[in-house]
Amino acid sequence: MDIRAFEQRFTRGAKALTAGRPEVAAGLLREALDMWHGPPAPEIDVETVRCERRRLNAMHLTAFELCVEAELRLGLHNWVIPELERLVEAHPFRESLWEMLLWAPAGRGRRAEALAAYRRMRDILSTELGIEPADYLRRQHQEMLRGAPL
Structure with missing residues (x-):
């Protein structure tokens, strides 16, 4: 997973949702979610990596929440x-x-x-x-x- 690209799409999607552009937000957040292939570096058990993994996992869950919110605003109730x-x-x-x-x-x-x-x-x-x-x-x-x- 390209962490930087995931974070960029997440940030841009969150900003688009805040700006009242749910269609843009949903697209960017779905792109970010499609990049996700599980927690990064699960085989590494070092505190620094564990902290980063927790941060990214939290961001991943928030991306789901924001994406669903955007899709609800678009009227995609049955879809979500x-x-x-x-x-x-x-x-x-x-x-x-x-x-x-x-x-x-x-x-x-x-x-x-x-x-x-x-x-x-x-x-x-x-x-x-x-x-x-x-x-x-x-x-x-x-x-x-x-x-x-x-």
Whole structure:
């Protein structure tokens, strides 16, 4: 993997999303994600390399989040749901992923699926960590229950 090219596309994609250009962001972030072939240098067990590997793994996950956000803004709700399902399975405590998984089906009028995802998230957080979802997710859940426009 060309780390520099990955980082450049990630940075440009993040900036495009912030600038309100989700189509550009999605393209750049997908390019970055397509470059990823697993954590760099897994055979090297030196602290400096482990730190760099953690940094790049975090950037990789953030690239997924930003790419999915861009694709949601483009209306590709059905496209991103399977990817979000895989991501929450791999990172069940990352509430930002759950937030998108709640909005993706709700944005297509599939409120029941969104509510089921919320219950699943709440059960995981409660069982595994003994906590409730963040306030913003509870508010989002309440809005869905009230039938607020999505």
